[in-house]
Amino acid sequence: MNIAWKEIKKNKVRFMILGSIVFLVSLLTFIISGLANGLSQDNAALIKDLPNGQFYMSKDANETYNMSRIDSSIQDKMLSKQKDAVAFSIQMGFLNDRAGKQQSVAFVTSTDSSLFKNVKKGEIVLDRSMEDKGIKIGDTLTNNQYSGKFIVKGFVDQRKFSHAPVAYINMDAYKEIYRVNEMQLIFVPGGDSTQVAGLQSFSNNQFLNTIASYKAEQMSLNMIVWFLVIISGMLFAIFFYMMNVQKIGLYGILKAIGVKTSALFKMMWTQMLFITVIALVLSVSLSQVFNMIAPKGMPFSLTTDTTVQLSIVFLIIGFIGATLSGIQIKKVEPLQAIQQGEI
Structure with missing residues (x-):
């Protein structure tokens, strides 16, 4: 934890760039999701509000x-x-x-x-x-x-x-x-x-999908939402991969002095969690403000349940992306990594 925090302070710009990108992607995802929910209500509230x-x-x-x-x-x-x-x-x-x-x-x-x-x-x-x-x-x-x-x-x-x-x-x-x-x-x-x-x-959902305009509209918007979620996971994987490549020598030294591979993964996960949580807090706050000030005629509805679900998905995707990029850490041999040069 201490090492992770020191590295964040040392490389503020790098982590700020990643955090800014995650913030923008997650904000766009929340906005589109709110638009999808709003259009869904505007298109079929008569049916959606019926009991199962x-x-x-x-x-x-x-x-x-x-x-x-x-x-x-x-x-x-x-x-x-x-x-x-x-x-x-x-x-x-x-x-x-x-x-x-x-x-x-x-x-x-x-x-x-x-x-x-x-x-x-x-x-x-x-x-x-x-x-x-x-x-x-x-x-x-x-x-x-x-x-x-x-x-x-x-x-x-x-x-x-x-x-x-x-x-x-x-x-x-x-x-x-x-x-x-x-x-x-x-x-x-x-x-x-x-x-x-x-x-x-x-069923209720099956009937909604028989409404041609509803099915096409929701499919398009939900595809965009999940595409953005996948992009965020790829960003984490690429960012941490590049960071890990630059730190091969450091990992070799840390392994040589007895630091376990699991501890290195925990350091990376801590950094991912720190960046993602801050980005999500900012994007959730702004999207909720937009939810309150959105023009009356705009079909926009971002519920708390949707916000929580998407936030959890972003955390899971970030964890997966960071973990995939860290597979190379497990393969690092201390002596070979040190011989490749200092950090």
Whole structure:
């Protein structure tokens, strides 16, 4: 420990450069991860906030929710057998506000359930983001495919689907707008997957991956996050490898006077831990500040769990990178290393 600290003080610039790079990479990783989480909520909060359970859609829909149609007899049978089950439908559409301007929304309707807002005919409940567009409780909204009008009865928090605010409407209004009689999906909270003739079941995560925009978006962002994590591990391996090459003579002398290889590894791990912890403390602090001051319209959400998980991953990757670079320490022969020259 003492030797590790003395070397850090002696080679401040080298360790500061490595620490700065780790800080920048980890900060970028936290920011992108927060963006991925924020976009995930903005894309599918309606589904993500549901409890664990099973989603059912028709097999001939080819895992495309908006092509699914649940036969009414199957729906009635499942809802009668599963007390908490709910049938619901989602379709993208638009509303005309008081000024005649079209607002994109995701229309949602469902059977009676505490999991979804149930509204009366002629009423509508919107995601709270619609308030920012000037819509208020009591406003009258219209849709070109609907003969009646919608009166805004309230707002709900964090209900988005496909980056559009959710609009809960009555089932009769939904059927009139989209000229359908069947519901698209059935959700059974906490239920184990059971085979139902003509239907295909999905867990929450599996269903999210059937949403094309969600899968593509999250895959791209998560790939960037893990790519940055791997880069940080490579940086540690390269940095300590170069340091170790320059210290072959020193390692030979230390081994000659009885210092064990394990002690040399501990010295390297201590240096890695010191650099990584300081870099992570700074990057976590800045990313949390950004989380608080991020513009309201930016889909950014960096949770404590995500921050802790990524920090642990960075420490593990740093440990692996430093250890791989230190394999040469084990191979150092004291006499041969000393003969190669002083440090």
